[in-house]
Amino acid sequence: MIYSNLLEIDVNMDSYMEKKLKDTINCIFQDYNINDLSLYEKRKMVFDYLVDNLKYDYELLDKIKDFKISKIRVKRDLRGEFIRVLDDGLGICSSISQCYKFLLEIVGIKSYCVICD
Numbered sequence: 644m645i646y647s648n649l650l651e652i653d654v655n656m657d658s659y660m661e662k663k664l665k666d667t668i669n670c671i672f673q674d675y676n677i678n679d680l681s682l683y684e685k686r687k688m689v690f691d692y693l694v695d696n697l698k699y700d701y702e703l704l705d706k707i708k709d710f711k712i713s714k715i716r717v718k719r720d721l722r723g724e725f726i727r728v729l730d731d732g733l734g735i736c737s738s739i740s741q742c743y744k745f746l747l748e749i750v751g752i753k754s755y756c757v758i759c760d
Contacts, residue, residue: 660722663729664742667692668749682752689746693739700733707735 671692677685707719721738728734728742740756747754 660726660729663726664745664749667729668746671746672750677750685750685752686747689743689750693743693746697728697732697734697739699739700727700735703733704735 671688672680675688680688703724721741724734724738725741728738734742744754744756
């Protein structure tokens with residue numbers, strides 16, 4: 644497996660999420676020796692994969708906006724949103740950026756993600 648010599652994910656996530664992320668990494672880098680790639684090449688390949696395989700979830704965004712407009716605080720399922728990015732290729736800014744962050748960390752690139760409401 645491609646990721647066997649890379650950094651372990653140092654976040655608290657369940658095995659399903661970790662497996663999906665590692666499967667995605669294997670898909671992205673299947674034709675490359677990941678150890679021969681520069682940090683820039685790794686970042687660009689992950690980014691390009693996400694751009695080519697994800698769609699923005701306007702329906703979810705509209706639901707969140709509708710609740711905010713009505714002054715009702717929405718309790719969002721962030722884990723579910725993240726899983727939807729991996730399973731269905733749909734997400735909004737926060738879930739897509741979290742996915743990018745975790746994928747970068749699997750290939751050994753320290754990454755930070757700032758999310759706000």
